[in-house]
Amino acid sequence: MPKRTDIQKILVLGSGPIVIGQACEFDYSGTQGLKVLRREGYELVLVNSNPATIMTDPGLSDRTYIEPLTPEMVEQVIAKEKPQALLPTLGGQTALNLAVALAERGTLKRHGVELIGAPLDAIQKAEDRQKFKAVMQDIGIDLPKSRILTDASEAATAARELGFPIIVRPSFTLGGTGGGIAYNLEELRARVHSALDASPVKKVLLEESVIGWKEFELEVMRDSKDNFVVICSIENIDPMGVHTGDSITVAPSQTLTDRQYQEMRDEARRAISAIGVETGGCNVQFGVNPKNGRRVIIEINPRVSRSSALASKATGFPIAKIAALLAVGYTLDEIPNDITKKTPACFEPSIDYVVTKIPRFAFEKFGKEFPLDTAMKSVGEVMACGRVFKESFQKALRGLETGKAGFEPPAAAALDEATLLRKLSMPYSDRLFYVRAALEKGLSPAELSEITSIDPWFLNQMKDLVEFEDRLRAEPLTPELLGEAKRLGFSDLSIARATRKKEADIRALRKRLKLSPAYKLVDTCAAEFEAATPYFYSTYDGESEVKPSKKKKKIAIIGSGPNRIGQGIEFDYCCVHASLALRELGYETVMINCNPETVSTDYDISDRLYFEPLTLEDVLGVLELEKPQGVIVQFGGQTPLNLTLPLAKAGIKILGTSPDSIDVAEDRRRFGALTRRIGIPTPEHGIARTLPEALKIARRVGYPVMIRPSYVLGGRAMEIVYDDAGLRAYAARAFAAAQHPELLVDRFLSDATEIDVDALADGKDVFVCGIMEHIEEAGIHSGDSACTLPTHSIPPSQVKTIVDYTRRLAKALKVVGMINIQYAIKDGVVYLLEANPRASRTVPFVSKATGLPMAKFAAKVIAGVPLRRLLPKDLLKKGMPEIPYAATKEVVLPFIKFPDVDPMLGPEMKST
Numbered sequence: 001m002p003k004r005t006d007i008q009k010i011l012v013l014g015s016g017p018i019v020i021g022q023a024c025e026f027d028y029s030g031t032q033g034l035k036v037l038r039r040e041g042y043e044l045v046l047v048n049s050n051p052a053t054i055m056t057d058p059g060l061s062d063r064t065y066i067e068p069l070t071p072e073m074v075e076q077v078i079a080k081e082k083p084q085a086l087l088p089t090l091g092g093q094t095a096l097n098l099a100v101a102l103a104e105r106g107t108l109k110r111h112g113v114e115l116i117g118a119p120l121d122a123i124q125k126a127e128d129r130q131k132f133k134a135v136m137q138d139i140g141i142d143l144p145k146s147r148i149l150t151d152a153s154e155a156a157t158a159a160r161e162l163g164f165p166i167i168v169r170p171s172f173t174l175g176g177t178g179g180g181i182a183y184n185l186e187e188l189r190a191r192v193h194s195a196l197d198a199s200p201v202k203k204v205l206l207e208e209s210v211i212g213w214k215e216f217e218l219e220v221m222r223d224s225k226d227n228f229v230v231i232c233s234i235e236n237i238d239p240m241g242v243h244t245g246d247s248i249t250v251a252p253s254q255t256l257t258d259r260q261y262q263e264m265r266d267e268a269r270r271a272i273s274a275i276g277v278e279t280g281g282c283n284v285q286f287g288v289n290p291k292n293g294r295r296v297i298i299e300i301n302p303r304v305s306r307s308s309a310l311a312s313k314a315t316g317f318p319i320a321k322i323a324a325l326l327a328v329g330y331t332l333d334e335i336p337n338d339i340t341k342k343t344p345a346c347f348e349p350s351i352d353y354v355v356t357k358i359p360r361f362a363f364e365k366f367g368k369e370f371p372l373d374t375a376m377k378s379v380g381e382v383m384a385c386g387r388v389f390k391e392s393f394q395k396a397l398r399g400l401e402t403g404k405a406g407f408e409p410p411a412a413a414a415l416d417e418a419t420l421l422r423k424l425s426m427p428y429s430d431r432l433f434y435v436r437a438a439l440e441k442g443l444s445p446a447e448l449s450e451i452t453s454i455d456p457w458f459l460n461q462m463k464d465l466v467e468f469e470d471r472l473r474a475e476p477l478t479p480e481l482l483g484e485a486k487r488l489g490f491s492d493l494s495i496a497r498a499t500r501k502k503e504a505d506i507r508a509l510r511k512r513l514k515l516s517p518a519y520k521l522v523d524t525c526a527a528e529f530e531a532a533t534p535y536f537y538s539t540y541d542g543e544s545e546v547k548p549s550k551k552k553k554k555i556a557i558i559g560s561g562p563n564r565i566g567q568g569i570e571f572d573y574c575c576v577h578a579s580l581a582l583r584e585l586g587y588e589t590v591m592i593n594c595n596p597e598t599v600s601t602d603y604d605i606s607d608r609l610y611f612e613p614l615t616l617e618d619v620l621g622v623l624e625l626e627k628p629q630g631v632i633v634q635f636g637g638q639t640p641l642n643l644t645l646p647l648a649k650a651g652i653k654i655l656g657t658s659p660d661s662i663d664v665a666e667d668r669r670r671f672g673a674l675t676r677r678i679g680i681p682t683p684e685h686g687i688a689r690t691l692p693e694a695l696k697i698a699r700r701v702g703y704p705v706m707i708r709p710s711y712v713l714g715g716r717a718m719e720i721v722y723d724d725a726g727l728r729a730y731a732a733r734a735f736a737a738a739q740h741p742e743l744l745v746d747r748f749l750s751d752a753t754e755i756d757v758d759a760l761a762d763g764k765d766v767f768v769c770g771i772m773e774h775i776e777e778a779g780i781h782s783g784d785s786a787c788t789l790p791t792h793s794i795p796p797s798q799v800k801t802i803v804d805y806t807r808r809l810a811k812a813l814k815v816v817g818m819i820n821i822q823y824a825i826k827d828g829v830v831y832l833l834e835a836n837p838r839a840s841r842t843v844p845f846v847s848k849a850t851g852l853p854m855a856k857f858a859a860k861v862i863a864g865v866p867l868r869r870l871l872p873k874d875l876l877k878k879g880m881p882e883i884p885y886a887a888t889k890e891v892v893l894p895f896i897k898f899p900d901v902d903p904m905l906g907p908e909m910k911s912t
Contacts, residue, residue, distance in 0.1 A: 003040060004329035010037060011083040011113070013095035014048025014055055016069045017892040018912050021245060021376045024569040025309035025597040026092040027053040029320035032602065033090040034060045036321045040328065045081045047074055048091070051848040051889070052570045052841075054599045058851075066848065069094055071101045078102075078111050087327055089117035089280050089303040090320060096123055096303055097200055117327035118302045122276035126302040129171045129205035132275075139274045141267055142296045144287070145208040152192045158206045159185055167207040167241075167374060168192060170199035181211065181241060181373050210296065211241035212453035213287040216253055218268045219311035221322060221345075224278045227332040228269045229348045231281075231319060232311035233261060238372070239453035240287045240298075242427045245306055245376040248396075251314045251355040254389060255457045260288075260295075267297065275300055280323035283307045290455070306597070310357055313383060313596040313611070315349040316522045316535055316603060353520065353537070356392040357383045357596065360400055360562040361429040365910050366901045372427040377897050379912060380563025383596040385522065385537035385611055386489055389461055394489030399594040399613030401561055401639060405493040407465050409437045424451045435459070439466045464488075472498040479513050482506075486515065486540035492617045507617070517621045519546035522603075522611070535603040537611045538621055548626045549608065551588040555655065555863070556628040558640035559593025559600050561614045565894075566783060566909045567637040572598040574635040574839040577855035578862075579606045585863055590626050592619055593636075614639050616646045623652055630655035632862055633662075634817050634838035635855065641666070641838055656817040656862040657837045665813060665837050668744045678812050680805050680832045683824075685746040691731045694743055698727055701747040706779075706907060708744050709734055718907035720748050720779055752778040752826040754833075755794070756787060758846045759806050760857055761815040765867045766807040768880040769854050770846035771799060772889075776905070778824040778833075783841055783909040786890045789849050790883060794825065801830045803879055813837055817858045842889070849887035 012034060015026035030046075031054045037044055038060070046061040049068050056064055063081060067073045078086075086108065088099035096118070102108050103120045125131045130148045137143070144167070147158045159166060168191040170178040178198020182188035188206075195204040215236040222228045235254055238247035253261065268284040283305045285298040308319045317337070322345050325335050332346035359378035363369050370377055382399040386392030394406040403411075410433040415423070420441070423434040431452070438448055445459035452459075468488055475481060477499055485495050492506040499506075510516065517538035536546050557578055560571035576599045579589040583606075591606035594613050603609055608626070612618040614636075623631065630653035633640035641662060648659040664670045668687055675682050683706075686697030698705045698721070707730055708718040717734065721727045734743055754774040760767045773791040774782065791799060802823055810819050813835070820840030822833040839855060847854045857870050867876060875881065891911035895903045 002329065002334070003325075007042065007084045007114075007116075007328065009043040009045065009081065009083040010085045010087055010116070010328075011045045011047065011074075011078060011081065012037075012061070012087045013069065013074070013091040013098055014046060014050065014053065015092035015094045016049050018050065018052070018563075018569055019892055020379060020894050020897050020912060022092045022094065023306075023380065023563055023597055023912075024053070024572060024599070025306050026090065026304075027055050027569060028309055028597060028599050028602060029304040030055040030090045031060060031599050032318060032320040033087070033324035036324050037328065040325070042328065045077065045083055047077055052568075052573055052844040054573060054576050056848065069098055071098065071105055071107065074098060074102060075107045075111075078107065078113060082111070083113055085114045085116045087117045087324070088115070089323060089327065092303070092305075096127070099123070100127075101200075117280050117323065119276055119278075122302050125275045126277075126300045127171060128201065129169060129203060132300070133205075135274050136271065136297055139270050141271055142294065144210050144296050144298075147206045149192060149204045149206060150196075150202055152189060152196065155188050155192050155206075156185060159188055162206060162208050164188075165209040165211060167209060167211075168195050169205040169207060169374070170195040171201050171203040171205065179374050181209070209241075210287040210289070210298075211239070213240040213289050214255070214455060215240045215244065215247070215298075216256065216264065216286045216288065217244060217249075217307055218264060218284045218286075219308050219319065220268050220272060220282050220284060221280065221319070221326070221332065222269070222272050222277055222282065223326050223331040224329075225331045225333070226273070227346045228272075229332060229346055230265055230268070231308075231317050231349055232315050234307060234311065237454060237458050238427060241374065242372045243374050243376040244285065245381075246359050246372045246378045246429075248359070248432070249310070249357045250389060250392075251311065252351060254354075255455050260293075264295065267295070271297060271300060272302075275302060277302050279326040280304070281308045281319040290453075310381075310383060310596045313601055314355040314385075315351055317345075317349045353385050353387055353539070354389045354392045355383060355385050356389065356396040357381050358396045358400060359429075360402075360564055362565040363429060365565050365908060366898055369428050369430070370898065372429065375897060378429075379565055379894075380568075381596065382562040382594045382613070383611065384594060384613060385539075387487075387520075387539045387541035389458075390465055391487065391489035391539060391541070393461070394465070394491070394494075395613055395618075398491050398493075398615055398618075399561065401614065404433075405491045405497065406489065407436055407462060408433065408494070409440065410434055421451065424448070435462060436466060439463050469494075469498050477509070479515070482509065482513065483515060483540070486510075491615065493615075503617075515540070516624075518542055518544035519610070519625065521545050534608040535611070536609065538618065546625070549588060552629070553586055554588040554590065554626065554628040555582050556590040556592060556623060556626065556631045557606070558614060558619060558631060558633055558636050558643065559591060559595065559598070560636035561593065561639045562595050563597065565912060567639065568841070568912070569598070570841040570844050571635065571637040571839060572600045573844045574855040574858075575600045576605055577853060578632060578635050578859035581856035581859040582863060583607070585860060585865070587863065590622070590628055592622050614643070616643055616650075619643060619647070620650055620652070623647075629653065632656060632859070634858075634862075637839070657813065657815050657819075661813045661815065662837055665835050671835070674812055675809075675832055678808050680808060681829060682832045683747040683749055685744065688731075688743045688745055691728065694727055694731050694745055695724060697745040698724070701745070704748040704750065706746040706748045707734075708907070709742070718781070720907060749778055749824045749826045749831060752824040752831075753793070754778040754780075754782065754785065755791070755802060755823040755825065756782050756840075756842055757802060757806050757821045757823065758840055758842055758854065759810055759819050759821070760854065760861060760867060761810040761817070761819060762861045762867045763814060763816050765876060766810045766815075766879075767867055767871060767876060768803050768806055769852055770842070770850060771802055771880065772842060772846070779907060780905045781907050781909040782822060784891055784893070784905050784911045786888060787842075788889075789846065789887045792886075798825060798828075798830055805830065805832060809835055817862045818843070818854065845887070845889045850881045850883055852881060
């Protein structure tokens with residue numbers, strides 16, 4: 001049926017702040033949905049509180065309310081805007097729960113607003129554990145044995161009925177928040193208390209343990225005509241008991257027989273029909289007992305999800321876009337497939353490659369490892385494509401940016417058997433590398449499967465990689481052996497480590513042998529139809545399907561890789577804006593990134609998209625193929641910045657601020673010389689390569705001191721040290737782990753006010769976009785501090801000094817594009833703390849607060865457009881914008897996921 005014409009205005013709910021379990025995948029889905037609904041002619045009103053999203057950009061909706069996502073606030077927006085419909089399925093669990101609250105309070109009925117995308121009844125049946133169980137039992141689909149609790153006093157009775165271990169699942173929560181696994185009665189009582197606190201409806205499901213079973217997900221869609229498609233089947237390498245967001249997952253499923261898949265597909269169809277999902281994407285999770293084949297349904301999410309972002313990027317099928325169209329009346333057979341332009345959306349995707357997703361954790365921020373369970377703890381993820389599992393698996397591992405070049409052993413010293421078995425028996429974020437160590441010690445895949453519950457098929461694949469690496473160590477590196485290594489996903493760096501050569505030597509050998517990656521299309525149809533969308537991945541298997549475009553005006557942008565604490569959605573926001581701005585100027589844009597959650601890896605943001613790990617090898621492969629005029633590195637955070645000098649040495653032109661200027665800002669020795677030359681005061685400091693040097697500097701400048709390694713982002717490994725003993729302890733850890741074996745020791749300015757500045761420069765003019773005053777004192781990382789724009793307590797004379805220093809520094813560094821500078825004010829003196837000649841995490845906040853699209857302006861400046869052509873003359877003359885209101889940024893901290901962690905804030909960033 002055609003789209004609905006009885007609806008003119010739609011209210012869309014966003015997902016709010018980035019939290020563990022609900023990250024930028026909902027910005028991706030929300031942005032995609034808004035764009036297509038706008039194209040269909042609907043008037044859109046958006047409510048979302050997150051300024052760092054593309055979704056909250058002014059051009060995507062007719063009205064955008066950056067407001068708290070509470071029933072009271074949304075009701076005020078409804079009363080003012082009078083929409084006919086509310087769409088909650090693009091904003092994660094936050095939007096779904098908010099829609100339920102608005103319906104149950106009578107708000108929607110009172111204002112005549114229809115819930116579209118997911119009827120209230122369907123949301124309740126899927127999210128309320130008791131109703132979900134009843135619906136599945138009615139249609140004869142097996143579930144784990146379970147019991148609903150509304151009172152913690154019932155825990156002991158339930159334990160006798162179900163036996164331990166018991167899975168605890170609160171109703172209406174996201175990312176397993178409040179849930180977990182209980183192994184005894186004491187743990188169960190504690191888990192039930194926290195689950196009841198977390199559940200907005202105060203209901204908790206206790207479930208028989210299916211820990212160790214195999215886990216599968218089907219990403220599916222159904223429309224009002226009962227058309228049903230499976231977009232993607234996903235298999236978790238980690239067994240049940242580990243939240244799917246924390247699991248390594250593979251698409252398509254590798255160990256299902258066709259019969260098992262068809263049975264699972266039929267059950268998914270029956271389940272979502274019974275739940276009542278008629279207008280959108282849906283995620284269905286199953287557990288399968290590997291011993292007897294018993295299959296149970298675990299849960300259904302009646303909305304786009306983290307998995308649907310992965311499925312969309314893995315197949316090229318735009319789930320969120322199609323879901324938005326289904327919500328306004330279209331059916332799958334009426335919607336064309338964007339990729340092929342020839343098949344309808346009811347044509348099930350088919351892929352002829354393997355996709356591996358690996359989660360990114362941030363446990364180093366909290367000083368210890370945490371066991372993985374049903375409550376999600378990862379902060380991001382990376383995706384990689386390859387012709388076979390081994391290739392995509394190794395590409396994904398190196399895309400994590402954790403120092404691993406592929407499937408390598410753990411960094412730990414020699415392991416005794418008891419320690420190794422303990423590391424294998426409990427799921428931790430690094431268990432995979434202990435699997436590698438166990439394979440080296442001779443444990444068989446069958447034995448490892450008994451210990452880890454990982455399917456033997458995956459363990460055999462890993463064993464093959466270990467045995468092949470043994471060949472690399474033992475045999476001469478012939479062209480045939482090198483070619484096979486590349487087809488198995490071995491990076492140049494991992495081959496170099498195995499053969500005791502340098503990475504540059506392996507690269508040079510490949511060049512001589514003309515062994516370069518081929519590039520294939522992500523086309524949704526296994527090459528059955530020609531793809532119209534330039535969306536590519538590299539492989540060493542087969543011929544290249546990609547012809548580089550012949551356009552002369554072409555610029556590449558390096559993205560920010562997997563989300564992590566310290567480098568998140570804000571940098572993706574900048575990359576997206578850069579691509580859109582350059583396209584406005586007539587440039588062809590090439591995006592390189594590996595994060596499946598983001599807007600930047602949507603196929604219509606850039607002219608050409610390469611889904612690749614952000615390593616020197618993988619990025620150079622794309623650049624050598626495409627031959628752009630140059631590359632922009634200042635929008636993706638520290639990741640592309642770390643590639644700047646190696647890319648420049650390889651002959652790649654870096655656009656904007658020069659690699660040498662970036663190095664001056666990053667190298668504290670060179671930076672100190674520059675600030676002295678231009679007369680900007682900095683705290684007393686020194687650089688130490690040994691512990692005695694560090695102690696000497698600390699005693700000279702006086703305790704407390706701020707101490708950190710060189711080249712860090714997000715305050716990584718920064719500490720405030722108060723005495724010699726603290727410095728000795730820090731230095732012992734830092735010198736053992738440092739890639740750059742030197743420490744920066746600065747006098748710490750106690751009780752100082754910290755200031756953040758974002759500015760634009762074109763080599764001639766400098767424009768200060770925002771001066772933000774931190775509400776917390778200096779010493780709390782800027783990413784963890786609330787801040788306000790404009791400043792609240794800084795006198796005009798100090799503001800003038802800050803503007804002057806910013807101009808001096810930007811000109812001295814010859815900044816072309818963006819610069820972020822941090823200052824501290826102590827006893828009336830303005831001190832320069834650090835400068836980053838790149839985008840910062842405050843860019844979206846400043847852009848939304850001032851109405852000036854900083855990242856777009858920066859991209860155009862880098863392309864050669866002077867600031868005088870971008871900014872009104874009077875505004876440029878003023879040197880900074882004035883706003884007649886206060887904009888305040890506050891952070892979200894993840895301590896609910898890590899209750900045993902000291903919540904004290906300091907120089908190491910911890911907020912998500």
